[in-house]
Amino acid sequence: MSIALRIILLISAVIVAAFMLRNVKRSKMRIEDTLFWVILTAIVLIIGIFPQIVGFFSTTLGFASEQNFVFLFFIFVALMNGYFTSRANSDLETKVKELTQQIALDRLDHYERKSPSESEK
Amino acid sequence: MRTILVIPAYNEADNLERVVGELIRDYPTYDYVIVNDGSTDATADVCRANKFRFLDLPINLGLSGAFQAGIKYARNRGYDCAIQFDADGQHRPEYLDSLVEAIADYDIVIGSRFVTEEKPHSMRMFGSNILEAIFRLTTRTKVNDPTSGMRAYNRKAINLLASGPNLGPEPDTLAYLVRKKGLTIGEVQVQMGERIAGESYLTAGVSASYMARMVTSMLFFHHFR
Numbered sequence: 001m002s003i004a005l006r007i008i009l010l011i012s013a014v015i016v017a018a019f020m021l022r023n024v025k026r027s028k029m030r031i032e033d034t035l036f037w038v039i040l041t042a043i044v045l046i047i048g049i050f051p052q053i054v055g056f057f058s059t060t061l062g063f064a065s066e067q068n069f070v071f072l073f074f075i076f077v078a079l080m081n082g083y084f085t086s087r088a089n090s091d092l093e094t095k096v097k098e099l100t101q102q103i104a105l106d107r108l109d110h111y112e113r114k115s116p117s118e119s120e121k
Numbered sequence: 122m123r124t125i126l127v128i129p130a131y132n133e134a135d136n137l138e139r140v141v142g143e144l145i146r147d148y149p150t151y152d153y154v155i156v157n158d159g160s161t162d163a164t165a166d167v168c169r170a171n172k173f174r175f176l177d178l179p180i181n182l183g184l185s186g187a188f189q190a191g192i193k194y195a196r197n198r199g200y201d202c203a204i205q206f207d208a209d210g211q212h213r214p215e216y217l218d219s220l221v222e223a224i225a226d227y228d229i230v231i232g233s234r235f236v237t238e239e240k241p242h243s244m245r246m247f248g249s250n251i252l253e254a255i256f257r258l259t260t261r262t263k264v265n266d267p268t269s270g271m272r273a274y275n276r277k278a279i280n281l282l283a284s285g286p287n288l289g290p291e292p293d294t295l296a297y298l299v300r301k302k303g304l305t306i307g308e309v310q311v312q313m314g315e316r317i318a319g320e321s322y323l324t325a326g327v328s329a330s331y332m333a334r335m336v337t338s339m340l341f342f343h344h345f346r
Contacts, residue, residue, distance in 0.1 A: 094286045097182055101190035104156070104176035105197065112174075 001051040001066045009048035009070075017041045036081060043077075124221055124273075125200045126153040127191030129184055130175075130208040134163040140210050141173055148214050154194050155208065158187035185289025189282065192274075196283040204273045205290050212271045216311040220273040227307035228278050229295060231264060232271030236310040240265075248332055252292050255339050260299040262306055267292035271311060278304055287346075293338035301346055 020037045023029040047054055047070070058069040126144065130137055137155065144153055154174050157164050159181035168175040176190050188205060195203040202224050206212050216232055223230040240246050252267045272290065274282065281302055282288050298304040 090286070096180075097186045097189075097286075098284070100178050100180055100182055100186065101176075101193055104178045104190050105194060107177050108154075108174070108194070 001054055001070070005067065005070070006048045006051060009044050013041045013044040013048060016044070036084075040077065122201045122221060122224075123199070124151055124202040124204060124217075125195050125198070126151055126204050126206040126217075127188060127195065128153055128155045128206050128208050129158055129187040129191065130155050130160065130164050131158040131181065131184075131187070132160045132162045132164060133208040134160070134167045136209050137164060137167050137173070138171060140208055142171070144214055148217060151204075151214075151217060152200070153206075154191050156187040156191045158182060158184075183289075185291070188290045189284070189288060192279055192282045193284070196279050200279070201276050202273055203279050205270060207270055211313050211315065213312060213314060216271070216309070219309045219311075220271070223307050223309050224273045224275050226305075228275050228304035229298065229306045230273040231266060231269050231295075231306065231308045232273075232311035233264075233266035233269055233308040234311065234313055235265040236308050238310065245328075248328065251332070252335055252339075255336060256292060256296050259339050259343060260296050262299055264292075264295070264306060265308055267295065269311075269313075271313070287338075291335065293335050293343075296339050297343055297346060300343060 016037055020029070020034045020041070024031055024034060051066070054066050054069055057063075058066045061069070063069040063072075128141065133140075141153065141155065144151065152174075154176060155168055156176045157168060157178060159178050165175070165177055167173075168177075176194060178187060178190060182190070192203055202221060204217060204220060206214075212232070220230050220232055234240075240249070249266070249268050253264060256262065256264050256267050268291075270290070272295075278298065281298060281304075282290075282294070287297075288294050295306060299306055
């Protein structure tokens with residue numbers, strides 16, 4: 001793995017880590033949600049510091065070059081993250097829907113309790 | 122049999138007074154609940170001014186979420202039958218009796234435009250035919266008018282529809298209920314009018330994504346539900 005790629009990895013790890021810390025500090029993100037990014041940062045750091053690991057996997061799995069392995073690995077990680085994000089999004093949509101319906105039901109209950117003559121229409 | 126009409130309304134201020142007014146005046150035996158789906162026009166004001174019973178969703182959920190809110194209301198208040206009814210005047214209340222009559226024999230009854238009458242040839246009916254074919258293929262049940270929005274549900278169907286995702290009042294949900302929950306579907310002939318005011322949301326793009334969703338849902342996802 002070239003020195004340039006290692007430097008890029010190290011720099012991006014530092015930037016991602018800084019972003020995450022800032023998000024948590026400014027209460028933009030829950031700590032449990034930064035977990036993915038923290039682990040990602042750790043992996044990027046380890047790869048940058050010990051490129052032998054990449055060399056080992058790249059050779060064992062028969063990649064043409066170490067760069068190819070690095071790219072493929074991170075594409076896979078990004079896709080996984082995309083999958084989990086859309087699943088979480090689905091969960092949220094469902095929760096928002098249930099809450100919205102409950103609010104409307106409660107509103108009508110509340111209204112009918114205030115004017116009992118209306119409720120027995 | 123206690124029956125309630127569930128009337129989803131998104132920006133239907135121009136139609137609502139006339140449609141619901143007619144129901145209250147001429148069909149007082151039917152309870153109703155309007156579901157204002159976060160309308161941006163005066164829908165909620167019209168409901169309040171006329172003292173209509175309505176669920177006021179604080180944000181727009183789309184037809185499936187709005188209808189489900191009405192179904193929740195029907196379930197919570199112990200209704201035996203809920204009828205999905207459009208606020209735009211397309212559904213004629215004179216057919217309500219025949220729907221309720223048929224719900225004694227079926228779990229779901231569709232107010233169908235094409236039981237005794239021929240389907241016209243148009244792009245829209247081409248889509249309807251595709252859905253009808255897939256419906257028959259996957260459920261072994263013939264439904265002439267799967268996209269009709271006028272449907273009656275009995276208590277068993279109400280309880281199944283009341284909570285959870287992917288239960289919008291669409292053909293794929295009907296297919297799911299028949300196939301996986303063993304519900305029965307009947308049809309009665311109805312006529313439908315044109316909408317009184319406002320615009321239909323059915324554009325080419327919407328229709329295409331609607332069809333894509335229905336087809337993948339019925340052919341693919343139902344195997345795993």
